Amino acid sequence: MIYAVPSYQEKSLATKVDQLLNDPPMLTDYSLQDWDHLPREEIDRLQLAGLKQRFGELRDKIGVLKKLADAENIDHIDTLEDVVPLLFEHTVFKSYPPSLLENNRFKDINKWLGKLTAHPIDHVDVSTCQTLDEYFDVMDAAVPALSVAYTSGTSGTISLLPQTRSESAKSIILKRMTLGVVSSPTEPLPELHVAYPFFRSGRMSHLRGNDATVKHMLKGEEYFHAAYPMRMSADVQYLAARIRAATAKGTLDRLKINPAVLAKKAAFDKLTAEMPQHMEEFFAQLVDDLKGKRIYVWATWNLLHNMAKAGLGRGFEKVFAENSVVGTGGGAKGLVQPEGWQDDILRFTGAKQLNELYAMSEVISSHWKCEHDHFHFSHTAIPFLLDPQTSKPLPRAGRVTGRAAFFDLGADARWGGFITGDELTVEWDKPCACGRSTAYIVGKIQRYSEKKGGDDKITCAATEENHAAAMDFLNSFEM
């Protein structure tokens, strides 16, 4: 193996592990070529060392982890598989009683959340908060390192993730290297415009990273073009989810709603109703303002395709600079993708390729799709496949299908071990034709919950699917 940067060989293991955990691009001194071709044994070695370090740092600092490790009698990690009994189920982040949030019992919420983060939060006085937005304001101000994010659920609850600000920063810094935006940490940031078809800010996990994007990828705030330049209200989103769930159950009359939030919701409903129209105008404006410029746009395939169709219809082609970054995520959203949708987007934008990644709010690592349609695992997260029934680890060799789990090495104050609800098939050994050295995902990524619903098994007992109301715009946006 020849490294473009010879100094790699001279670094101590401790330095390399520290870089992988805290400043990933520095591991290969911003050489994407070297990053993509680190030998597998080397990746495994660094990841195991990184895992040991995180476990050592966090075992007794995160209450829930300590409880689990005590129960499993685990005091040290020798192999990657040793961490499997300590991986958190995705349900951990919504295991608080729903009524605590419904009744603004934020002190109790913090009592629960405090067991999921190494940052002390007992001292923060959230007892007077009357809304979720207020709660996030108080938390952000009192513990600036922490950046509690939420993800919305269809069942009327939200997950609360005790992420840190440094995690978002690391993720963006790695992303800017991967996308070829910069090739050294000292290089001035290029002229790049972000076109973002949603809110500028908010505490939803998708939105939490936007500040870091501005700081680490752009020349300034004026380069970030959001369709809605304001902050998304967490209360409104949470209320919308609760109303949906209560409507489905026929218990809307029993819902206790804060009148202040209800007023905000009316405004928000109007906004969502006008969203398709607004989005069209937003993209049309972008074409005018950013013609010929290098842009970075990331959205669901149908939003991008609608933009492209509208533009092409007006005779626009190759509108932006060819080194623009265009990406989609979030799958097909249950829609039939028309033939040639990708070509439409490329023809309209002028970008050379469509980027795609597999990522989730709980594991802040981006697994990019290569030119051979394989998602390659990032070095910053250790992938596992588990038996979907027993949660026991499946072999990390050959081609294996199972429930995906990760250990997110970037998680510095929460526990990075996380079991997803996704079924993946992973090719562990056979090298991909693209030349990247990591294991990769082949074929379809499927949620286990969706898989079950497809069967023709009929029982008279109502199941969760009865309550999964039709996806509204917010959910269709989630990537």
Add this chain to the structure above:
Amino acid sequence: MNKPIAPMPVAPMVIRGKVITDNLIEVGGRGGDLAFLTPDAHKYIDQLSLQNPLSLAELYKLSFDDILDYAGELAKALDYSTNKLMQQACELSYLTAPATPPLVKATYLGLPKMLDRAAIIEATESTVGIKYLEGWVKQTLIDGTELEVRCFGSRALHIVAGNSPGLSLLTILRNMILRSDAIIKAPSNDPFTASAIAQTMIQMAPDHPITQHITVAYWKGGDKVLEEKLYRPENFEKIVAWGGFSSIKHVAQYIQPGLELISLDPKRSASIIGAETFESEASTAEAALRLATDIGASNQTGCVNARVVYVQSGTDENGLSTLNKFAQQVYDAMLKLPNSISTKPKSYDAELKSNVESLRLDDDWYKVIGGRDDEGAIIASQLPDPVSFATLLNDRVGNLVPVDSVEEVLDAVDAYTQTVGVYPESLKEELKDILPLYGAQRIVSLGYAIALKWAAPQDAIEPLRRMGKWISNQISDPKIVPGPWTRPPVE
């Protein structure tokens, strides 16, 4: 040389007295499910529905007594110890049913009892009225019109639920009582039972009109090509669809004038434990056993099973201590239930397990009793709220919710509630006029949720009456009832 392939089980199709095992295709087999062979329904689509309604006339030559005799003979023929078809179907059902082998077998052994003569008479009398099936029932209206009403059978498609083999026999029984023609679309979680019963009928009385009006087939629910051709008013008049959100959604798109949907909706059930329960150790223990039965019976695969339980234990420290002790008793009782009623579940839903295990890590708000061995668990909420994943509760996992007042127990009931088990009986008397307003459809003494009585209404409707066609005959003598033509003109 090819490796020898283990023979794959066959679910024969039955079309009105004929057993069909040709044109086999492989179905099922997804996600570790049993793959089996069954005739390709596309090939028989023109034969599935009854093309000549006049052939139903044969059924009207039978008296109700004849039907009861047939049922009695069928009961004998279904005797498990001698019926090879049923033995085979039972063993194959072990592989497809959501419940475990002892529970499936117990149901198979109990099938003949469903055909008990007196029970059929009682149920028919209370859910239709035998005289309406036997002939025209006359009355004279106040204007002198002689009105005759009779309940005729119909041509119906039955989309049966597969969580209990008894549902297939119930469908066949209802069909014979109503002198109807049934096409039973078997579910993939029970593709063998209805077919085996229909084959037994053919062996027993091949030319009997009752035998001649049962069709059983399997196709994948949602098969658009097949269903668009079949689900039409010219093929049948009613569709009786049991549970399964997607199955009812599929069916609903074909409903049009002339085709009626009788929807036995997917439901859930709850229980309510009143404060008096805890006045003595004996009543606490009794309630625990009865509640364990409502949660654990048939391994909680049915709509009748309790999932969330409101317990009027109080929510202060003493109240929670009472609740937690009671939860342990319920768990212990559930594990001791006889294996004809409840066993360790066949599987433990991974999503549910993930939720339960997450609660175990934070015991401030919930106490999780059991569940480590996938045997079932009781979750005692430590605040007056059910778990956020209440809609996932299954595989013998119940959630006890402490409350202070009787008013709060009404939270147990919503638009998806079917059965509510209440203890003690005095509390039930107090609640029975209120619970239905919130959605409850069936109220039972605690412990009897599984003891379905088909003499009672089902899912807040009377399916047997709905499955019939209620025909009237007006006899008007112009000398007594002035003809419409005699009405004076309007000025």
